[in-house]
Amino acid sequence: MISVEEAQQRIASAFSPIDTETIDLAHMAGRVLAEDLTAHTDQPPFPISAMDGYAVRAYDGGEPRRVIGTAPAGHPFKGKLGSGEAVRIFTGGVIPQGADAIVIQEEVDGEGDMIHFNAGACTSDYIRAAGLDFKAGDVLAANGKRVTARDLALLAAGDITYAKVRRRPRVAIASIGDELSRPGEPRQPGGIAASSGYGLSAMIQAWGGAPCDFGILPDTAQEIATVADADAELVVTLGGVSVGDHDLVQKSLGTRDFTLDFWKVAMRPGKPLIFGRLGTTPLLGMPGNPVSTLICAILFLRPAIDAMLGTDKQTCSLPQRFKCGCRTLTARLKRELPANDSRQSYLRARLIQEGGEVWVEPFEVQDSSMLSILAQSDALVVRAPGAPAAKPGDPTEIIPLDGY
Amino acid sequence: MISVEEAQQRIASAFSPIDTETIDLAHMAGRVLAEDLTAHTDQPPFPISAMDGYAVRAYDGGEPRRVIGTAPAGHPFKGKLGSGEAVRIFTGGVIPQGADAIVIQEEVDGEGDMIHFNAGACTSDYIRAAGLDFKAGDVLAANGKRVTARDLALLAAGDITYAKVRRRPRVAIASIGDELSRPGEPRQPGGIAASSGYGLSAMIQAWGGAPCDFGILPDTAQEIATVADADAELVVTLGGVSVGDHDLVQKSLGTRDFTLDFWKVAMRPGKPLIFGRLGTTPLLGMPGNPVSTLICAILFLRPAIDAMLGTDKQTCSLPQRFKCGCRTLTARLKRELPANDSRQSYLRARLIQEGGEVWVEPFEVQDSSMLSILAQSDALVVRAPGAPAAKPGDPTEIIPLDGY
Numbered sequence: 001m002i003s004v005e006e007a008q009q010r011i012a013s014a015f016s017p018i019d020t021e022t023i024d025l026a027h028m029a030g031r032v033l034a035e036d037l038t039a040h041t042d043q044p045p046f047p048i049s050a051m052d053g054y055a056v057r058a059y060d061g062g063e064p065r066r067v068i069g070t071a072p073a074g075h076p077f078k079g080k081l082g083s084g085e086a087v088r089i090f091t092g093g094v095i096p097q098g099a100d101a102i103v104i105q106e107e108v109d110g111e112g113d114m115i116h117f118n119a120g121a122c123t124s125d126y127i128r129a130a131g132l133d134f135k136a137g138d139v140l141a142a143n144g145k146r147v148t149a150r151d152l153a154l155l156a157a158g159d160i161t162y163a164k165v166r167r168r169p170r171v172a173i174a175s176i177g178d179e180l181s182r183p184g185e186p187r188q189p190g191g192i193a194a195s196s197g198y199g200l201s202a203m204i205q206a207w208g209g210a211p212c213d214f215g216i217l218p219d220t221a222q223e224i225a226t227v228a229d230a231d232a233e234l235v236v237t238l239g240g241v242s243v244g245d246h247d248l249v250q251k252s253l254g255t256r257d258f259t260l261d262f263w264k265v266a267m268r269p270g271k272p273l274i275f276g277r278l279g280t281t282p283l284l285g286m287p288g289n290p291v292s293t294l295i296c297a298i299l300f301l302r303p304a305i306d307a308m309l310g311t312d313k314q315t316c317s318l319p320q321r322f323k324c325g326c327r328t329l330t331a332r333l334k335r336e337l338p339a340n341d342s343r344q345s346y347l348r349a350r351l352i353q354e355g356g357e358v359w360v361e362p363f364e365v366q367d368s369s370m371l372s373i374l375a376q377s378d379a380l381v382v383r384a385p386g387a388p389a390a391k392p393g394d395p396t397e398i399i400p401l402d403g404y
Numbered sequence: 405m406i407s408v409e410e411a412q413q414r415i416a417s418a419f420s421p422i423d424t425e426t427i428d429l430a431h432m433a434g435r436v437l438a439e440d441l442t443a444h445t446d447q448p449p450f451p452i453s454a455m456d457g458y459a460v461r462a463y464d465g466g467e468p469r470r471v472i473g474t475a476p477a478g479h480p481f482k483g484k485l486g487s488g489e490a491v492r493i494f495t496g497g498v499i500p501q502g503a504d505a506i507v508i509q510e511e512v513d514g515e516g517d518m519i520h521f522n523a524g525a526c527t528s529d530y531i532r533a534a535g536l537d538f539k540a541g542d543v544l545a546a547n548g549k550r551v552t553a554r555d556l557a558l559l560a561a562g563d564i565t566y567a568k569v570r571r572r573p574r575v576a577i578a579s580i581g582d583e584l585s586r587p588g589e590p591r592q593p594g595g596i597a598a599s600s601g602y603g604l605s606a607m608i609q610a611w612g613g614a615p616c617d618f619g620i621l622p623d624t625a626q627e628i629a630t631v632a633d634a635d636a637e638l639v640v641t642l643g644g645v646s647v648g649d650h651d652l653v654q655k656s657l658g659t660r661d662f663t664l665d666f667w668k669v670a671m672r673p674g675k676p677l678i679f680g681r682l683g684t685t686p687l688l689g690m691p692g693n694p695v696s697t698l699i700c701a702i703l704f705l706r707p708a709i710d711a712m713l714g715t716d717k718q719t720c721s722l723p724q725r726f727k728c729g730c731r732t733l734t735a736r737l738k739r740e741l742p743a744n745d746s747r748q749s750y751l752r753a754r755l756i757q758e759g760g761e762v763w764v765e766p767f768e769v770q771d772s773s774m775l776s777i778l779a780q781s782d783a784l785v786v787r788a789p790g791a792p793a794a795k796p797g798d799p800t801e802i803i804p805l806d807g808y
Contacts, residue, residue: 025587029606043775045596050773072623074583076594092583092692094594133774140776149610149808153603153694154775157596161588179478179496183429184565190480190498192449192561199557202433206553219476288496290557330760356734356799369454370537371447372544375558395760402806404553 001266003385004299004344010261011275012303014282017310018233020164025155028147031165032208032309037141039158042131047095048073050126054086054108054115055099062119067110071096086115095127102126134158144310146208169308171204171301172230173197174214176240176249177288181216195371196238196286196293203297203404209305224252228278233308235281236301239288241272249274249285258283266385268343269368270296291368295346295380298399328382328397334361337383337390345383348373349398360398377401405670407789408703408748414665415679416707418686421714422637424568429559432551435569436612436713441545443562446535451499452477454530458490458512458519459503466523471514475500490519499531506530538562548714550612573712575608575705576634577601578618580644580653581692585620599775600642600690600697607701607808613709628656632682637712639685640705643692645676653678653689662687670789672747673772674700695772699750699784702803732786732801738765741787741794749787752777753802764802781805 002010020034049055049071056065065086071077073092081087081098089095089102107121134140140158141151147165155163180194181187194216201211214230217223219240227235240248241263250260260276263285267273269292274285284304286296331351347362362381363373382397390396406414424438453459453475460469469490475481477496485491485502493499493506511525538544544562545555551569559567584598585591598620605615618634621627623644631639644652645667654664664680667689671677673696678689688708690700735755751766766785767777786801794800 025602026605029609041597043596044773045591046594071594073581074592074594074623092581092596128771128773132771134776138776141779148779148805149603149606150698150775150779150781150805151603152606153599153698154779156587156599156602157694157775159587159597177477177496183560183563187449188478190450190475190478192447192496193445193563195557195560198429198560199553199555201430202553202556205433219478290561294554294557329757329762353733358733367532367536369448369532371554371558371561372538372542375545375552375554377554401552401554 001264001271002262004265004267007262007265007273007275008300008303011284011300012307014261014275014277015304015307017166018169018308019167021167022162022164025152025161025163028155028163028165029149029152030208031147032311033141033143033145033147034164034166034310036139036143037155037158037160037163039134039136039138039140039160041159042135043133043157044128044130046130048128049089049091049093049095049102050128051102051104052090053102053104053126055081055089055096056086056101056103056122057081057083057099058101058122058124060084061122062117064114064116067113067115069096100124100127146309146311166309168208168210169233169305170212170231171209171234171236171305172212172214172227172232173200173236173238174224174227174230175216175238175288176219176224177216178219180239196288196290199290199294200236200238200297200301203294204301204305206404207302207305208309219248221248221252221255224249225256227283228253228256230281232281234304235278235283237283237285238293241274241285241287247272247274253278253283266343268345270299270346271343273300275300289368290371291374294374298380298401299346328399329358330395331358331360331379331398333381333390333392333394333396334359335392337362337381339389340383340385340387342385344385346399347381347383348377349379349381350376351378351398351400360396405668405675406666408669408671411666411669411677411679412704412707415688415704416711418665418679418681419708419711421570422573422712423571425571426566426568429556429565429567432559432567432569433553433556434612435551436715437545437547437549437551438568438570438714440543440547441559441562441564441567443538443540443542443544443564445563446539447537447561448532448534450480450534452532453493453495453497453499453506454532455506455508456494457506457508457530459485459493459500460490460505460507460526461485461487461503462505462526462528464488465526466521468518468520471517471519473500504528504531550713550715570713572612572614573637573709574616574635575613575638575640575709576616576618576631576636577604577640577642578628578631578634579620579642579692580623580628581620582623584643600692600694603694603698604640604642604701604705607698608705608709610808611706611709612713623652625652625656625659628653629660631687632657632660634685636685638708639682639687641687641689642697645678645689645691651676651678657682657687670747672749674703674750675747677704679704693772694775695778698778702784702805703750732803733762734799735762735764735783735802737785737794737796737798737800738763739796741766741785743793744787744789744791746789748789750803751785751787752781753783753785754780755782755802755804764800
């Protein structure tokens with residue numbers, strides 16, 4: 001048995017960024033960039049007014065000004081502003097040639113085409129310089145970044161219309177077990193509905209992968225061996241990793257050029273995890289128990305997808321940590337916990353915000369077969385091997401289950 | 405001018421849950437349920453073994469047992485187990501009739517079909533009772549819940565194959581401004597690329613709505629009035645709300661049965677927000693400045709979508725708070741802030757995790773035209789009207805910008 005950390009390292013080191021595709025700006029949300037995107041233009045492209053008012057020369061002080069034209073957004077004043085002159089300007093309007101200050105409209109008295117204001121009302125503060133937000137050639141979003149909605153607006157402002165992104169890695173999912181049939185299908189005696197695959201597909205999609213369902217395979221070596229034919233960057237098997245005295249997945253795949261990297265991780269739930277290669281394709285064999293499957297996915301599958309997308313090298317800011325799931329946060333424990341044994345434990349728990357702090361309350365019942373408890377959970381409490389007993393108020397490591 | 409809170413209340417009260425559609429389990433991730441989903445089966449449907457070992461009668465104590473059959477998952481033992489008998493059982497196997505205890509395989513010595521173990525090894529702890537996870541008729545996911553990946557696995561286990569969900573509300577987006585053209589298109593003098601709509605569409609999609617792009621409209625009343633023809637549950641205009649002395653959107657829509665609810669909110673950025681109705685369709689007129697647009701979307705558009713999806717009545721657990729954006733968390737301030745004026749402010753900021761606590765550091769530059777700063781932000785710091793100066797370490801209210 002190896003530690004969770006070693007298993008994560010071995011898995012992550014088995015993947016590298018996959019090939020790329022070029023896509024349109026409109027489809028870029030959530031995709032991972034495979035190149036630095038640099039602005040094609042200054043933003044703003046020219047100095048503009050931040051307010052509605054009048055563009056003037058500051059040097060003229062409080063002298064009255066003659067209004068010689070207008071400059072609304074999109075309609076620059078074509079002439080040049082001279083001494084004693086003003087141009088009516090609106091938010092986003094281009095600062096006319098010759099002007100170096102704005103007087104906001106609230107400060108102005110006017111009659112006909114003459115305006116009056118105090119010298120002190122005249123300020124360059126409301127002029128946004130060309131390139132204030134960014135300059136042509138600035139990197140607006142770096143290689144390896146997952147594009148957010150805010151990035152999209154920024155890229156559009158930089159006149160970027162397409163980008164090279166990582167292809168979504170294909171992850172084949174095969175559910176193994178004679179007892180399984182699809183939800184709603186007739187059930188044999190002793191049969192249950194296959195459930196993990198549905199949750200896993202949604203997680204893979206949320207993390208940027210493309211799940212492909214390989215279906216349900218019975219517990220025979222011949223059937224299980226067919227997963228070697230999946231056209232995918234990663235094959236995930238669910239179940240068949242801890243059947244009786246032997247491991248069915250390993251045994252079945254022996255005929256298909258399977259090389260084991262490791263089997264069994266010192267964790268709870270999820271111990272009988274397999275990792276290896278089917279020819280050149282990595283294979284992650286997860287326990288069939290749905291709670292174990294989904295927790296193993298958060299711990300081991302997500303980092304694999306991150307590595308294929310090239311996001312794993314990025315410095316993680318806090319919100320990304322919330323999202324990436326494999327990273328942890330600290331919360332205060334709401335109730336006492338006994339000392340842990342030698343396996344790293346992931347307790348299903350609720351989060352509570354109280355007095356400006358985040359508290360975490362593990363469920364009393366931690367049976368690893370209870371999907372209902374996992375579905376109600378807000379976070380997993382991480383208990384290290386050999387962790388001593390903990391009391392209410394102790395800071396404790398959690399993995400928030402946000403968004404999946 | 406009204407307060408942010410009043411604006412949010414007036415907007416939320418203008419929407420109610422929209423109509424529903426019935427969709428397959430495989431497409432349910434992220435959708436909002438319009439009915440309680442109840443389990444069609446007990447889970448497990450029958451008592452099963454949690455371990456590999458032997459099913460026995462506890463009453464027989466440490467007596468040797470004769471192995472009379474096997475019960476792997478999906479293949480129940482068909483007979484009845486009697487005194488002095490055992491059935492070889494595997495994880496997920498149905499507990500045979502007559503058995504009431506499991507001896508795990510590690511505790512057993514065997515020879516031929518006879519097995520030996522200590523009486524103390526015999527336990528009912530490894531029997532998972534029928535319905536341990538849930539019982540037929542239990543509500544697995546409630547009306548108004550946004551379905552997570554974990555919910556999907558739970559619903560599948562409960563044999564649920566389809567559900568009634570809220571239709572994605574259509575949100576029409578019209579960008580207004582003579583200065584705008586699409587990214588990559590030729591630019592007029594004084595022209596810039598329309599950018600807010602791209603970010604807004606991605607946000608609407610992330611929040612469960614269906615964005616429909618109404619395109620770019622010039623600053624003329626006739627053109628702007630065409631938004632009244634949009635086939636949508638909500639019309640959003642970007643720009644045209646603060647042009648010169650008048651409000652162009654209101655003026656243009658007067659001919660199209662527009663009723664104003666409010667105009668202008670005491671906030672920064674984002675003051676000139678409009679809310680009203682075009683006939684019966686709500687209209688949200690947002691400032692054209694992309695930073696204002698996206699912050700107003702988080703504060704006002706997301707709650708509108710939530711109300712249409714029927715999620716707003718749900719008690720928000722912490723991870724949902726992270727997601728919903730309109731809810732806030734507490735973090736410690738990394739640097740001092742001056743006293744605030746009478747407008748509620750939303751400062752762009754970075755989050756840092758340090759010593760088990762979350763710290764927030766507002767950017768020095770808060771110019772509302774700087775999309776590059778918003779894109780780098782992890783959170784918004786909320787500064788209430790009249791908030792006194794704050795010093796490093798002070799707990800402060802933040803809106804995390806997670807996932808968008």
